[in-house]
Amino acid sequence: MSVEAPDTTEPARSREPSHGLDSAVRRETTSGRALASVVVALLVMLLCVYALLESTLQAIGQPAWIIDPESAARFVAGLPGGINAAILALLGIVVAIAGLIFVVLALRPGRAGRRFLPSRRIAVVLDDEVLASALARRARAAATVRPEQVTVVLSRREAIVNVRPTSGIPVRAEDVLAAVEDELRRLRPQPYPLLRVRVAGTGVIGA
Amino acid sequence: MNGTPRALNRILIFVFGILLLAVGVLLLLLAAVPAVGAWWASWAPAASLRAGDLFATTVFPGTRVSWLWALAMALLVVIILCMVWWMAHQGTGRQDLVAWSSPTAERGSPDEAPGRVAIAASAVDQAIRGALMPRKDLVGSSVAAVEFEGKIALRVRVVARQGADPRAIADDVEHLIGAMDLVFGHSCPVLLHVASGTRSRFSRAERVR
Numbered sequence: 001m002s003v004e005a006p007d008t009t010e011p012a013r014s015r016e017p018s019h020g021l022d023s024a025v026r027r028e029t030t031s032g033r034a035l036a037s038v039v040v041a042l043l044v045m046l047l048c049v050y051a052l053l054e055s056t057l058q059a060i061g062q063p064a065w066i067i068d069p070e071s072a073a074r075f076v077a078g079l080p081g082g083i084n085a086a087i088l089a090l091l092g093i094v095v096a097i098a099g100l101i102f103v104v105l106a107l108r109p110g111r112a113g114r115r116f117l118p119s120r121r122i123a124v125v126l127d128d129e130v131l132a133s134a135l136a137r138r139a140r141a142a143a144t145v146r147p148e149q150v151t152v153v154l155s156r157r158e159a160i161v162n163v164r165p166t167s168g169i170p171v172r173a174e175d176v177l178a179a180v181e182d183e184l185r186r187l188r189p190q191p192y193p194l195l196r197v198r199v200a201g202t203g204v205i206g207a
Numbered sequence: 208m209n210g211t212p213r214a215l216n217r218i219l220i221f222v223f224g225i226l227l228l229a230v231g232v233l234l235l236l237l238a239a240v241p242a243v244g245a246w247w248a249s250w251a252p253a254a255s256l257r258a259g260d261l262f263a264t265t266v267f268p269g270t271r272v273s274w275l276w277a278l279a280m281a282l283l284v285v286i287i288l289c290m291v292w293w294m295a296h297q298g299t300g301r302q303d304l305v306a307w308s309s310p311t312a313e314r315g316s317p318d319e320a321p322g323r324v325a326i327a328a329s330a331v332d333q334a335i336r337g338a339l340m341p342r343k344d345l346v347g348s349s350v351a352a353v354e355f356e357g358k359i360a361l362r363v364r365v366v367a368r369q370g371a372d373p374r375a376i377a378d379d380v381e382h383l384i385g386a387m388d389l390v391f392g393h394s395c396p397v398l399l400h401v402a403s404g405t406r407s408r409f410s411r412a413e414r415v416r
Contacts, residue, residue: 038294123396
Protein backbone atom coordinates (compact mmCIF):
# COMPACT_ATOMS: atom_id res chain seq x y z
CA MET A 1 0.00 0.00 0.00
CA SER A 2 1.14 3.49 -0.61
CA VAL A 3 0.52 7.10 0.16
CA GLU A 4 0.76 10.04 -2.18
CA ALA A 5 3.00 12.91 -1.26
CA PRO A 6 1.11 15.56 0.68
CA ASP A 7 0.72 18.95 -0.88
CA THR A 8 4.21 20.31 -0.37
CA THR A 9 3.53 23.38 -2.47
CA GLU A 10 2.21 25.18 0.57
CA PRO A 11 2.84 28.91 0.35
CA ALA A 12 6.29 29.90 1.53
CA ARG A 13 5.84 30.19 5.24
CA SER A 14 7.42 33.10 6.97
CA ARG A 15 10.97 31.83 7.04
CA GLU A 16 12.48 35.05 8.25
CA PRO A 17 16.16 34.21 8.90
CA SER A 18 16.81 32.44 5.62
CA HIS A 19 20.17 30.71 5.29
CA GLY A 20 20.75 32.19 1.82
CA LEU A 21 22.40 29.04 0.53
CA ASP A 22 19.79 27.85 -1.96
CA SER A 23 22.28 27.51 -4.80
CA ALA A 24 24.72 25.74 -2.49
CA VAL A 25 21.98 23.27 -1.57
CA ARG A 26 21.25 22.71 -5.25
CA ARG A 27 24.94 22.02 -5.78
CA GLU A 28 25.15 19.67 -2.81
CA THR A 29 22.15 17.59 -3.87
CA THR A 30 23.54 17.02 -7.36
CA SER A 31 26.86 15.45 -8.13
CA GLY A 32 29.56 17.04 -10.22
CA ARG A 33 31.84 15.47 -12.75
CA ALA A 34 35.14 16.06 -11.02
CA LEU A 35 36.42 12.50 -11.43
CA ALA A 36 35.55 12.28 -15.13
CA SER A 37 37.13 15.70 -15.62
CA VAL A 38 40.38 14.56 -14.07
CA VAL A 39 40.35 11.44 -16.25
CA VAL A 40 39.79 13.51 -19.39
CA ALA A 41 42.48 15.98 -18.38
CA LEU A 42 44.96 13.17 -17.75
CA LEU A 43 44.19 11.48 -21.08
CA VAL A 44 44.58 14.71 -23.03
CA MET A 45 47.81 15.46 -21.17
CA LEU A 46 49.22 12.00 -21.90
CA LEU A 47 48.43 12.36 -25.61
CA CYS A 48 50.01 15.81 -25.73
CA VAL A 49 53.11 14.72 -23.83
CA TYR A 50 53.54 11.76 -26.15
CA ALA A 51 53.15 13.97 -29.25
CA LEU A 52 55.68 16.41 -27.79
CA LEU A 53 58.13 13.61 -27.07
CA GLU A 54 58.01 12.22 -30.60
CA SER A 55 58.23 15.71 -32.12
CA THR A 56 61.25 16.56 -29.98
CA LEU A 57 62.97 13.27 -30.81
CA GLN A 58 62.48 13.98 -34.48
CA ALA A 59 63.63 17.59 -34.16
CA ILE A 60 66.92 16.61 -32.52
CA GLY A 61 67.43 13.79 -34.98
CA GLN A 62 66.99 10.87 -32.56
CA PRO A 63 65.24 7.61 -33.46
CA ALA A 64 61.53 7.60 -32.64
CA TRP A 65 60.29 5.90 -29.47
CA ILE A 66 57.22 4.21 -30.98
CA ILE A 67 56.52 5.88 -34.30
CA ASP A 68 57.80 9.14 -35.77
CA PRO A 69 55.25 11.77 -36.90
CA GLU A 70 55.81 11.26 -40.63
CA SER A 71 55.30 7.49 -40.50
CA ALA A 72 52.26 8.05 -38.30
CA ALA A 73 50.75 10.44 -40.85
CA ARG A 74 51.48 8.00 -43.66
CA PHE A 75 49.93 5.15 -41.69
CA VAL A 76 46.76 7.12 -40.90
CA ALA A 77 46.45 8.29 -44.50
CA GLY A 78 46.90 4.72 -45.71
CA LEU A 79 44.09 3.28 -43.57
CA PRO A 80 42.42 0.79 -43.75
CA GLY A 81 45.54 -0.79 -45.27
CA GLY A 82 48.49 -1.83 -43.14
CA ILE A 83 46.45 -3.30 -40.29
CA ASN A 84 44.11 -6.21 -39.72
CA ALA A 85 40.54 -5.00 -40.39
CA ALA A 86 39.20 -6.87 -37.35
CA ILE A 87 41.68 -5.17 -35.01
CA LEU A 88 40.88 -1.79 -36.55
CA ALA A 89 37.14 -2.38 -36.09
CA LEU A 90 37.64 -3.51 -32.51
CA LEU A 91 39.75 -0.44 -31.77
CA GLY A 92 37.03 1.74 -33.32
CA ILE A 93 34.34 0.13 -31.17
CA VAL A 94 36.37 0.58 -27.98
CA VAL A 95 37.18 4.22 -28.72
CA ALA A 96 33.58 4.96 -29.74
CA ILE A 97 32.20 3.39 -26.55
CA ALA A 98 34.63 5.39 -24.43
CA GLY A 99 33.52 8.55 -26.24
CA LEU A 100 29.87 7.65 -25.74
CA ILE A 101 30.44 7.14 -22.02
CA PHE A 102 31.94 10.62 -21.72
CA VAL A 103 29.09 12.18 -23.73
CA VAL A 104 26.51 10.48 -21.52
CA LEU A 105 28.39 11.58 -18.40
CA ALA A 106 28.41 15.15 -19.66
CA LEU A 107 24.70 15.22 -20.47
CA ARG A 108 23.09 13.17 -17.71
CA PRO A 109 21.93 15.02 -14.62
CA GLY A 110 24.12 14.20 -11.68
CA ARG A 111 22.23 12.74 -8.74
CA ALA A 112 24.07 12.66 -5.48
CA GLY A 113 21.47 10.60 -3.58
CA ARG A 114 20.83 13.45 -1.17
CA ARG A 115 17.84 15.48 -0.06
CA PHE A 116 17.45 18.68 1.83
CA LEU A 117 15.27 19.46 4.81
CA PRO A 118 13.41 22.74 5.19
CA SER A 119 15.27 24.84 7.72
CA ARG A 120 15.82 28.40 8.82
CA ARG A 121 19.25 29.48 9.99
CA ILE A 122 21.30 26.70 8.45
CA ALA A 123 20.87 24.73 5.24
CA VAL A 124 20.45 21.01 5.87
CA VAL A 125 21.37 18.33 3.35
CA LEU A 126 21.21 14.65 4.19
CA ASP A 127 22.27 11.47 2.47
CA ASP A 128 19.43 9.21 1.40
CA GLU A 129 20.87 6.47 3.59
CA VAL A 130 20.36 8.61 6.68
CA LEU A 131 16.72 9.22 5.76
CA ALA A 132 16.22 5.54 4.96
CA SER A 133 17.60 4.44 8.31
CA ALA A 134 15.44 7.00 10.13
CA LEU A 135 12.35 5.66 8.33
CA ALA A 136 13.42 2.09 9.07
CA ARG A 137 13.69 2.88 12.76
CA ARG A 138 10.11 4.18 12.87
CA ALA A 139 8.82 1.25 10.81
CA ARG A 140 10.56 -1.18 13.14
CA ALA A 141 9.03 0.45 16.19
CA ALA A 142 5.56 0.40 14.65
CA ALA A 143 5.82 -3.23 13.56
CA THR A 144 7.67 -4.32 16.73
CA VAL A 145 10.12 -6.45 14.82
CA ARG A 146 13.88 -6.73 14.91
CA PRO A 147 16.01 -4.30 12.84
CA GLU A 148 17.01 -7.05 10.42
CA GLN A 149 13.38 -7.59 9.47
CA VAL A 150 12.89 -4.10 8.04
CA THR A 151 14.55 -2.79 4.92
CA VAL A 152 13.94 0.57 3.33
CA VAL A 153 14.77 1.15 -0.32
CA LEU A 154 14.92 4.83 -1.12
CA SER A 155 15.09 6.07 -4.67
CA ARG A 156 14.62 9.60 -5.87
CA ARG A 157 10.82 9.32 -6.10
CA GLU A 158 9.93 6.33 -3.95
CA ALA A 159 10.49 4.99 -0.48
CA ILE A 160 9.68 1.30 -0.23
CA VAL A 161 9.46 -0.18 3.27
CA ASN A 162 9.72 -3.96 3.34
CA VAL A 163 8.70 -5.66 6.57
CA ARG A 164 9.09 -9.38 7.25
CA PRO A 165 6.92 -10.16 10.24
CA THR A 166 7.91 -12.58 12.96
CA SER A 167 6.21 -15.88 12.35
CA GLY A 168 2.89 -16.05 14.20
CA ILE A 169 2.75 -12.34 15.01
CA PRO A 170 0.90 -10.48 12.28
CA VAL A 171 2.03 -6.99 11.30
CA ARG A 172 -0.59 -4.47 10.27
CA ALA A 173 0.64 -2.65 7.15
CA GLU A 174 -1.63 0.32 8.01
CA ASP A 175 0.21 0.88 11.30
CA VAL A 176 3.62 0.79 9.64
CA LEU A 177 2.42 3.07 6.87
CA ALA A 178 0.96 5.58 9.34
CA ALA A 179 4.15 5.63 11.42
CA VAL A 180 6.52 6.04 8.49
CA GLU A 181 4.24 8.62 6.91
CA ASP A 182 4.24 10.54 10.18
CA GLU A 183 8.05 10.47 10.20
CA LEU A 184 8.18 11.71 6.61
CA ARG A 185 5.70 14.51 7.39
CA ARG A 186 7.82 15.53 10.36
CA LEU A 187 11.08 15.61 8.39
CA ARG A 188 9.60 16.90 5.12
CA PRO A 189 12.57 15.95 2.93
CA GLN A 190 12.78 17.49 -0.53
CA PRO A 191 12.27 15.82 -3.00
CA TYR A 192 9.44 14.13 -1.10
CA PRO A 193 9.27 10.40 -1.84
CA LEU A 194 6.13 8.39 -2.56
CA LEU A 195 5.73 5.89 0.27
CA ARG A 196 5.00 2.20 -0.14
CA VAL A 197 4.87 -0.47 2.55
CA ARG A 198 5.16 -4.14 1.75
CA VAL A 199 4.59 -6.76 4.39
CA ALA A 200 6.03 -10.10 3.36
CA GLY A 201 3.67 -13.07 3.30
CA THR A 202 6.15 -15.38 4.97
CA GLY A 203 7.35 -14.79 8.49
CA VAL A 204 10.72 -15.10 10.14
CA ILE A 205 11.15 -17.90 12.66
CA GLY A 206 12.85 -17.38 15.99
CA ALA A 207 13.22 -13.65 15.76
CA MET B 208 29.95 23.78 -2.12
CA ASN B 209 33.41 24.22 -3.55
CA GLY B 210 35.21 25.84 -6.42
CA THR B 211 34.73 22.99 -8.87
CA PRO B 212 33.86 24.55 -12.25
CA ARG B 213 30.86 22.32 -12.92
CA ALA B 214 29.66 23.85 -16.19
CA LEU B 215 33.19 23.87 -17.60
CA ASN B 216 33.66 20.26 -16.54
CA ARG B 217 30.59 19.16 -18.43
CA ILE B 218 31.43 21.16 -21.54
CA LEU B 219 35.00 19.84 -21.75
CA ILE B 220 33.92 16.25 -21.05
CA PHE B 221 31.28 16.59 -23.75
CA VAL B 222 33.77 17.94 -26.33
CA PHE B 223 36.27 15.20 -25.50
CA GLY B 224 33.56 12.54 -25.66
CA ILE B 225 32.28 13.73 -29.03
CA LEU B 226 35.82 13.73 -30.45
CA LEU B 227 36.50 10.21 -29.18
CA LEU B 228 33.15 9.03 -30.51
CA ALA B 229 33.87 10.53 -33.93
CA VAL B 230 37.33 8.93 -34.12
CA GLY B 231 35.97 5.58 -33.00
CA VAL B 232 33.11 5.59 -35.48
CA LEU B 233 35.50 6.64 -38.26
CA LEU B 234 37.87 3.75 -37.45
CA LEU B 235 34.97 1.32 -37.35
CA LEU B 236 33.59 2.51 -40.69
CA LEU B 237 37.03 2.43 -42.29
CA ALA B 238 37.40 -1.18 -41.23
CA ALA B 239 33.89 -2.32 -42.04
CA VAL B 240 32.55 -0.28 -44.98
CA PRO B 241 34.59 -0.38 -48.22
CA ALA B 242 32.91 2.80 -49.53
CA VAL B 243 34.21 4.79 -46.56
CA GLY B 244 37.67 3.32 -47.19
CA ALA B 245 37.51 4.50 -50.81
CA TRP B 246 36.38 7.97 -49.70
CA TRP B 247 39.25 8.10 -47.20
CA ALA B 248 41.77 7.01 -49.84
CA SER B 249 40.46 9.71 -52.21
CA TRP B 250 41.71 12.58 -50.06
CA ALA B 251 43.71 11.50 -46.98
CA PRO B 252 47.03 10.56 -48.68
CA ALA B 253 46.96 13.73 -50.77
CA ALA B 254 46.22 15.87 -47.70
CA SER B 255 49.02 14.16 -45.80
CA LEU B 256 51.46 14.90 -48.64
CA ARG B 257 50.34 18.53 -48.80
CA ALA B 258 50.86 18.90 -45.05
CA GLY B 259 54.33 17.41 -45.43
CA ASP B 260 55.15 19.93 -48.18
CA LEU B 261 53.86 22.75 -46.00
CA PHE B 262 56.20 21.71 -43.18
CA ALA B 263 59.10 21.36 -45.65
CA THR B 264 58.61 24.89 -47.02
CA THR B 265 58.42 26.58 -43.62
CA VAL B 266 61.71 25.39 -42.12
CA PHE B 267 63.89 27.80 -40.15
CA PRO B 268 66.82 28.74 -42.40
CA GLY B 269 69.78 26.49 -41.67
CA THR B 270 67.85 23.87 -39.69
CA ARG B 271 65.50 21.00 -40.43
CA VAL B 272 62.82 22.28 -38.01
CA SER B 273 59.71 23.90 -39.44
CA TRP B 274 58.39 26.92 -37.53
CA LEU B 275 54.90 25.58 -38.15
CA TRP B 276 56.00 22.45 -36.30
CA ALA B 277 57.41 24.57 -33.48
CA LEU B 278 54.08 26.40 -33.32
CA ALA B 279 52.24 23.07 -33.05
CA MET B 280 54.54 22.03 -30.22
CA ALA B 281 53.95 25.31 -28.41
CA LEU B 282 50.22 24.69 -28.79
CA LEU B 283 50.66 21.24 -27.21
CA VAL B 284 52.46 22.83 -24.25
CA VAL B 285 49.62 25.34 -23.87
CA ILE B 286 47.05 22.53 -23.92
CA ILE B 287 49.01 20.64 -21.25
CA LEU B 288 49.16 23.75 -19.05
CA CYS B 289 45.41 24.29 -19.51
CA MET B 290 44.76 20.69 -18.44
CA VAL B 291 46.92 21.17 -15.34
CA TRP B 292 45.00 24.35 -14.51
CA TRP B 293 41.70 22.56 -15.02
CA MET B 294 42.70 19.66 -12.77
CA ALA B 295 43.95 22.05 -10.10
CA HIS B 296 40.55 23.70 -10.00
CA GLN B 297 38.65 20.58 -8.93
CA GLY B 298 37.41 20.79 -5.39
CA THR B 299 39.14 24.03 -4.44
CA GLY B 300 37.73 26.81 -2.31
CA ARG B 301 38.79 25.80 1.19
CA GLN B 302 39.69 28.70 3.41
CA ASP B 303 41.83 28.92 6.54
CA LEU B 304 40.01 31.85 8.08
CA VAL B 305 36.33 32.25 8.82
CA ALA B 306 36.37 35.98 9.52
CA TRP B 307 38.87 38.78 9.94
CA SER B 308 38.83 42.39 10.99
CA SER B 309 38.50 45.16 8.44
CA PRO B 310 41.60 47.10 7.29
CA THR B 311 40.36 50.29 9.00
CA ALA B 312 40.37 48.52 12.35
CA GLU B 313 43.89 47.29 11.65
CA ARG B 314 45.20 50.83 11.54
CA GLY B 315 43.47 51.51 14.84
CA SER B 316 40.73 53.95 15.68
CA PRO B 317 41.33 56.71 18.29
CA ASP B 318 40.02 54.67 21.20
CA GLU B 319 41.27 51.26 20.12
CA ALA B 320 44.66 49.67 19.78
CA PRO B 321 45.73 48.87 16.23
CA GLY B 322 45.76 45.23 15.36
CA ARG B 323 44.19 42.46 13.42
CA VAL B 324 41.70 39.89 14.61
CA ALA B 325 41.02 36.75 12.61
CA ILE B 326 39.02 33.64 13.43
CA ALA B 327 40.57 30.46 12.10
CA ALA B 328 38.42 27.76 10.58
CA SER B 329 40.14 25.23 12.84
CA ALA B 330 38.88 27.11 15.92
CA VAL B 331 35.30 26.74 14.69
CA ASP B 332 35.99 23.13 13.82
CA GLN B 333 37.25 22.40 17.34
CA ALA B 334 34.36 24.22 18.98
CA ILE B 335 31.63 22.47 17.02
CA ARG B 336 33.35 19.09 17.25
CA GLY B 337 33.59 19.48 21.02
CA ALA B 338 29.98 20.54 21.30
CA LEU B 339 28.75 17.61 19.24
CA MET B 340 30.93 15.07 21.04
CA PRO B 341 28.30 14.09 23.66
CA ARG B 342 25.77 13.19 20.99
CA LYS B 343 25.62 9.42 20.83
CA ASP B 344 23.95 9.33 17.41
CA LEU B 345 26.95 10.84 15.61
CA VAL B 346 30.08 8.94 14.69
CA GLY B 347 32.09 11.98 13.72
CA SER B 348 31.94 15.57 12.63
CA SER B 349 34.10 18.07 10.80
CA VAL B 350 33.81 21.71 9.85
CA ALA B 351 35.43 23.41 6.89
CA ALA B 352 35.30 27.02 5.76
CA VAL B 353 34.71 27.37 2.05
CA GLU B 354 34.37 30.33 -0.21
CA PHE B 355 30.97 30.35 -1.82
CA GLU B 356 29.75 33.09 -4.11
CA GLY B 357 32.26 35.55 -2.68
CA LYS B 358 31.34 34.86 0.93
CA ILE B 359 32.91 32.58 3.50
CA ALA B 360 30.50 29.81 4.39
CA LEU B 361 30.83 26.98 6.90
CA ARG B 362 30.30 23.44 5.79
CA VAL B 363 29.49 21.19 8.75
CA ARG B 364 29.66 17.50 7.95
CA VAL B 365 28.42 15.01 10.51
CA VAL B 366 28.37 11.26 10.08
CA ALA B 367 25.21 9.87 11.64
CA ARG B 368 24.71 6.43 13.11
CA GLN B 369 22.03 4.24 11.60
CA GLY B 370 18.61 5.20 12.88
CA ALA B 371 19.66 8.68 14.01
CA ASP B 372 17.00 11.38 13.82
CA PRO B 373 18.19 13.92 11.24
CA ARG B 374 15.75 16.56 12.47
CA ALA B 375 17.14 16.40 15.99
CA ILE B 376 20.69 16.67 14.67
CA ALA B 377 19.76 19.63 12.48
CA ASP B 378 18.03 21.41 15.36
CA ASP B 379 21.01 20.81 17.62
CA VAL B 380 23.50 22.13 15.08
CA GLU B 381 21.22 25.08 14.34
CA HIS B 382 21.18 25.86 18.05
CA LEU B 383 24.99 25.59 18.23
CA ILE B 384 25.42 27.88 15.25
CA GLY B 385 23.11 30.42 16.86
CA ALA B 386 25.29 30.34 19.97
CA MET B 387 28.41 30.65 17.84
CA ASP B 388 26.98 33.71 16.09
CA LEU B 389 26.60 35.32 19.51
CA VAL B 390 30.11 34.39 20.69
CA PHE B 391 31.92 35.43 17.52
CA GLY B 392 29.73 38.42 16.80
CA HIS B 393 29.82 37.33 13.22
CA SER B 394 27.27 35.31 11.33
CA CYS B 395 28.12 33.34 8.22
CA PRO B 396 26.07 30.98 6.06
CA VAL B 397 26.18 27.39 7.27
CA LEU B 398 25.44 24.20 5.41
CA LEU B 399 24.93 21.03 7.44
CA HIS B 400 25.51 17.76 5.66
CA VAL B 401 24.23 14.74 7.53
CA ALA B 402 26.19 11.96 5.91
CA SER B 403 26.21 8.24 6.20
CA GLY B 404 29.54 6.61 5.68
CA THR B 405 31.20 3.26 5.99
CA ARG B 406 31.84 4.09 9.64
CA SER B 407 28.13 4.41 10.39
CA ARG B 408 27.39 1.24 8.43
CA PHE B 409 29.71 -0.87 10.53
CA SER B 410 29.12 0.74 13.89
CA ARG B 411 26.21 -0.21 16.11
CA ALA B 412 22.80 1.21 15.28
CA GLU B 413 21.28 3.98 17.31
CA ARG B 414 18.56 2.39 19.41
CA VAL B 415 17.99 4.06 22.74
CA ARG B 416 17.69 7.80 22.84
